Amino acid sequence: MKLAVLQVAYGDDEPMDERVERVAALVREQRGHDLVVLPELWAPGGFAYREWVDRAQPVDGAIGTAMSAAARDAGVMLHAGSIVERPADGETGPEGRGLWNTSLVYGPDGSLVATYRKIHRFGFGAGEPKLMDAGEDVVLVDLPGGEGRAGLSTCYDLRFPELYRRQLDAGATAFLVPAAWPAARVRHWTLLAHARAIEDQCVVIACNTAGTHARTEMGGHSQVISASGEALAMAGTSEEVLSVEVDMDAVTTWREQFPVLRDRRL
Numbered sequence: 001m002k003l004a005v006l007q008v009a010y011g012d013d014e015p016m017d018e019r020v021e022r023v024a025a026l027v028r029e030q031r032g033h034d035l036v037v038l039p040e041l042w043a044p045g046g047f048a049y050r051e052w053v054d055r056a057q058p059v060d061g062a063i064g065t066a067m068s069a070a071a072r073d074a075g076v077m078l079h080a081g082s083i084v085e086r087p088a089d090g091e092t093g094p095e096g097r098g099l100w101n102t103s104l105v106y107g108p109d110g111s112l113v114a115t116y117r118k119i120h121r122f123g124f125g126a127g128e129p130k131l132m133d134a135g136e137d138v139v140l141v142d143l144p145g146g147e148g149r150a151g152l153s154t155c156y157d158l159r160f161p162e163l164y165r166r167q168l169d170a171g172a173t174a175f176l177v178p179a180a181w182p183a184a185r186v187r188h189w190t191l192l193a194h195a196r197a198i199e200d201q202c203v204v205i206a207c208n209t210a211g212t213h214a215r216t217e218m219g220g221h222s223q224v225i226s227a228s229g230e231a232l233a234m235a236g237t238s239e240e241v242l243s244v245e246v247d248m249d250a251v252t253t254w255r256e257q258f259p260v261l262r263d264r265r266l
């Protein structure tokens with residue numbers, strides 16, 4: 001499976017609609033890959049809390065429409081990162097916030113194949129938990145070419161291993177993790193991605209943000225980690241495209257060679 005992980009850098013000076021056009025063009029350049037992955041909230045801004053209400057959109061709003069077209073034009077499966085979702089039908093959610101941090105995944109024909117609402121909200125009472133409802137559903141998608149199944153999660157979710165165990169038990173062989181993870185804790189980002197890969201014997205495909213926005217420096221270091229815990233690719237701290245060939249059969253081979261999952265005691 002040929003992957004392109006697009007570590008997008010942005011600052012406060014780039015208007016959202018220009019960024020959507022720029023990133024759609026970058027996705028179109030990835031023709032020839034099977035799967036393209038974008039970071040969390042790259043259009044509205046991962047830490048631009050004050051702008052979220054204004055920048056919220058339904059799944060089929062301007063960002064979703066542009067990403068669907070880019071996936072179709074490039075002929076790739078696209079994990080388009082996440083948007084601040086405000087559902088068109090006025091759904092408000094159990095806590096009445098009416099916004100979610102929602103990931104969008106498109107097939108190579110531009111059809112929406114999955115959405116995932118971030119379950120663990122980051123901010124300790126401010127930011128996400130103040131403004132957004134929490135997702136409730138564990139979501140997996142089929143990888144292109146019958147290469148296995150990927151569990152969807154977002155950024156702060158990476159700190160909660162029980163989510164990944166649930167994805168594993170639902171058949172995951174890979175985890176797709178878009179993020180807006182700050183530079184201040186980037187060591188946690190790389191260590192936790194390795195830990196999730198090793199403990200669940202899954203490939204971790206983790207796409208972070210770069211640049212500085214809303215006075216927060218992003219950590220970069222997007223990464224693809226094999227099921228045995230090797231870094232197959234690791235980005236630096238600027239905008240960068242990681243183009244990586246991943247052997248998904250190696251997941252099965254590793255699980256047979258080192259069958260640690262058989263020793264779980266539930």
Ligand SMILES: O=C(O)CCC(=O)C(=O)O
Binds near residue numbers: 122155180
């Ligand atoms: O857990 C962290 O340190 C960062 C999480 C985060 O920035 C997020 O979920 O948006």
